[in-house]
Amino acid sequence: xxxxxxxxxxxxxxxxxxxxxxxxxxxxxxxxxxxxxxxxxxxxxxxxxxxxxxxxxxxxxxxxxxxxxxxxxxxxxxxxxxxxxxxxxxxxxxxxxxxxxxxxxxxxxxxxxxxxxxxxxxxxxxxxxxxxxxxxxxxxxxxxxxxxxxxxxxxxxxxxxxxxxxxxxxxxxxxxxxxxxxxxxxxxxxxxxxxxxxxxxxxxxxxxxxxxxxxxxxxxxxxxxxxxxxxxxxxxxxxxxxxxxxxxxxxxxxxxxxxxxxxxxxxxxxxxxxxxxxxxxxxxxxxxxxxxxxxxxxxxxxxxxxxxxxxxxxxxxxxxxxxxxxxxxxxxxxxxxxxxxxxxxxxxxxxxxxxxxxxxxxxxxxxxxxxxxxxxxxxxxxxxxxxxxxxxxxxxxxxxxxxxxxxxxxxxxxxxxxxxxxxxxxxxxxxxxxxxxxxxxxxxxxxxxxxxxxxxxxxxxxxxxxxxxxxxxxxxxxxxxxxxxxxxxxxxxxxxxxx
Ligand code: BES
Ligand code: MN
Ligand code: ZN
Numbered sequence: 001x002x003x004x005x006x007x008x009x010x011x012x013x014x015x016x017x018x019x020x021x022x023x024x025x026x027x028x029x030x031x032x033x034x035x036x037x038x039x040x041x042x043x044x045x046x047x048x049x050x051x052x053x054x055x056x057x058x059x060x061x062x063x064x065x066x067x068x069x070x071x072x073x074x075x076x077x078x079x080x081x082x083x084x085x086x087x088x089x090x091x092x093x094x095x096x097x098x099x100x101x102x103x104x105x106x107x108x109x110x111x112x113x114x115x116x117x118x119x120x121x122x123x124x125x126x127x128x129x130x131x132x133x134x135x136x137x138x139x140x141x142x143x144x145x146x147x148x149x150x151x152x153x154x155x156x157x158x159x160x161x162x163x164x165x166x167x168x169x170x171x172x173x174x175x176x177x178x179x180x181x182x183x184x185x186x187x188x189x190x191x192x193x194x195x196x197x198x199x200x201x202x203x204x205x206x207x208x209x210x211x212x213x214x215x216x217x218x219x220x221x222x223x224x225x226x227x228x229x230x231x232x233x234x235x236x237x238x239x240x241x242x243x244x245x246x247x248x249x250x251x252x253x254x255x256x257x258x259x260x261x262x263x264x265x266x267x268x269x270x271x272x273x274x275x276x277x278x279x280x281x282x283x284x285x286x287x288x289x290x291x292x293x294x295x296x297x298x299x300x301x302x303x304x305x306x307x308x309x310x311x312x313x314x315x316x317x318x319x320x321x322x323x324x325x326x327x328x329x330x331x332x333x334x335x336x337x338x339x340x341x342x343x344x345x346x347x348x349x350x351x352x353x354x355x356x357x358x359x360x361x362x363x364x365x366x367x368x369x370x371x372x373x374x375x376x377x378x379x380x381x382x383x384x385x386x387x388x389x390x391x392x393x394x395x396x397x398x399x400x401x402x403x404x405x406x407x408x409x410x411x412x413x414x415x416x417x418x419x420x421x422x423x424x425x426x427x428x429x430x431x432x433x434x435x436x437x438x439x440x441x442x443x444x445x446x447x448x449x450x451x452x453x454x455x456x457x458x459x460x461x462x463x464x465x466x467x468x469x470x471x472x473x474x475x476x477x478x479x480x481x482x483x484x485x486x487x488x489x490x491x492x493x494x495x496x497x498x499x
Contacts, residue, residue, distance in 0.1 A: 003156035005098070005107075005134050007127050007173065009166035012112055016160065019106030020073040022097050024113045025055040027081050034112040034162070035076075041066050044074040056080055057089055058096050058475055075100050082115040088410045090122045094129025095475035097159075105155050111163040120168035123161055127169075128176040130159055132476040135184050137191040175305040179490050182301030183483035189293035190469055190481030194269035194286045198241040199317035202266060202289065206246045206296055206315070212303035219245040229356040231335040232316050235349040238273055238326025239319035245357065246292075248299045248313035252306055253499060259310040260497055261367035262299075262489060263357050265350045265374035266292030266317040273320045273346030274328055287481060288350070290468030291373035292317060294485030301490045308498040314361050316353040320346070332431045336360060337453055340431040348435045350376045351446055355453040362457050368497075369398050369458040372450065373485050374465075379442030380416075381466035388414035389484065390463035392447035398458050401496050402488070410474075411488035413462065416444060423448045 012034045023035035029048050031039070039045060043066050047053075053061040057080030065071050077096050079085060101107040111123050134157075163169050189197065189205065197205075203218045210216050221242045224233055229245070236243035246266075249259075267288040271277060277285065292315035299313040327333075331343045333352070337359045341352065354372055361370055380390040389406075391413040393399040399415055406413040422444045428434035433452060437445025447461050464484055471482035 005130060005157040005159050007130060008158065008160045009123070009169040009173070010160050010162050011166055012110065012162050012164060014162060016108035016162070017070045019071060019108060020075065020101045020104040021071045021108045021110065022075045022077055022101065023110045024079045024093065025053070025076045026079055026114045026116070027055045029053050029055040029076070029078070030114045031076070032112040032114050034110050038110055039074055041069065044076055048076055054078065057084070058092050060096060060100050062100060073104065079113050082113065085113070085116055085122065087125050087408055090125035091129035091132065092475040094126035095133035097126070098130045098133035099475070101157065105157045107157055107159045109159065109161045111161050118163060120163075120165055120172040123163045123169040124172035124176040127161055127173050128180045129476050131177065131180040132183060133478070135187060135477070135479055137188065137479060137481070178304030179301045179487060181304060182297035182490065183486045185300050186293040186297030186483035186486050187479050187481040189296060190287045190290050190483075191479065192286070194319070198268055198319060199244045199266070200241065202268060202292065202317050203244040203246050206248060209248060209296070209299055209303060212300065213250070214299055214303045215249040215251070217247040219247070227360065228334065228336045229360070230333040231341055231352040232318060232356040234327045234331065234333040234343065235267075235273070235320055235352050236318040238323040239321040240323070241319050243316070243318040245360070246315050246317060248296070250299060250303050250307065250311045252302065252308050253310040257310050258368045259312045259365055260493065261312040261314065261361045261365055261370045262295045263354065263361050263370060263372040264292035264295035264313070264315040265289065265354055265372070265376065266315040267350060267353065268317065268319050270320045270347070270349065271322060273349060274322055274326050275346040276322060277347060284470060287469035288375050289317070290375045290464055290481070290484070291315075293481075294373045294464070294468070294483070294489070297483060297486040298489045301486055302493060307493055309493050311493065312361065312365050312367060314357050316357040318353055320349045335453070339433065339452065342428040342431040342434045344434050345436045348446070350374050351435060351449045354450055358450060358453045362455060367457065369395070369460070370454060371402070371460045371462065371489065373462045375468055376463045377443045377446050377465055379446075380463040383416070383443055384414055384466060386466045386470070386472055388412045389467045390443050391415045391460060392418055392444070392463070393460035394418065394451060394454065395458035395460070398460050401492055402460055405488050405491040405495060409487040409491050411467070411484055416447070418444065418447060418451060423451070
């Protein structure tokens, strides 16, 4: 990760005297009095007129301060219509601020707009956007690049956000920062190449959550064998690196209160196994642990902001490889549930990992609900592209809550169907089920497979194959790995399950 910017909060009365100064401009490029005070010569106002800057959300106008001014640069960032300034808008404004000030080390943001009383939470969301945009994955770059966005910084920036109530902003920022840290942890895990991050290394990163008060338990191969996790172990048997099942418990809620559970697919590399994938683009399969990364990032966020809820995170960590000992097409494995599975395609491995993790979660914790996340199918990308993750669920209330959380965080979900017509497509001649359906509806038959392991527990499956990696760049993410799911699920918990 790049050098993290330091974020501070100051009063609006306290005018910045040096560095880059960013002001916010409402629709029509209107400036607040505080913003005007930052542009005594009027050079920014003039530039805005000449550039026909209209104050549209996330648009900018940028000038070098004139001779004699104490500051170096002046930038106006548009905030759009005052009544549309929601959480996403504020984080986007922060992201744009970070981007335009990328080469500066001393940055001041005047968080004041006409016709909108900027709250402490607005300021915290802006600061969260700054952090998320500042993320780059450059730990393996030894040479400097001219590409501003990817340039390894040699000096961390200090960003001072001037606002109406700095103390309240500082307080609100604690939670926003906890969540940003969770998102960046998830991005780091997904970006990390598989030679550096196998199941054991991933489990070690999870153990580090112990410092935040998360109770961590790591199951080894021997323990999983005792539990009868034949489906997960079948996937792992072709790799020289042994699997792990990591369990994270955050007990921030009332004692004895039934927990909620999040389960992630953690295939550290998916070669496809004996049903090997084509070479082109196979490197992307280092990100096939995006579900596990989101669960880990979420647990970090919840613990760091001391969420008042009891939450379980479980991730199945395996590598899907080819080997003399690898699982073969046609093999029949017995899952922990006792149900048998005919493995017709070793590349449909995610569901084999998740079915044992879901069953274990359900049996061990009797959760209020289970939400699993997985980069499960290419078919979901065909169906939804990269702007919605697929949502499959046996419970309307849970679906609605997830969908609502997706809209406020811009981590959008689209509900897909489940039903007996699809379920029967995975019946097998030789076992209780097979691990692939037919040619059609591949994301749905994968979800049907998972549903056979959740019983009556309210459950949702998020297929994040299109959203967790290779993600389109946004104002708050320029990274190949987006960290999708962390902000969404933090919001789900915050809005519905905290005391
Ligand atoms: N990890 C892949 C799905 C995937 C593909 C994620 C592309 C992200 C980008 C998964 O394990 C897989 O290989 N799925 C197969 C299933 C098929 C064999 C039924 C697929 O989607 O082709
Ligand atoms: Mn696969
Ligand atoms: Zn996979």
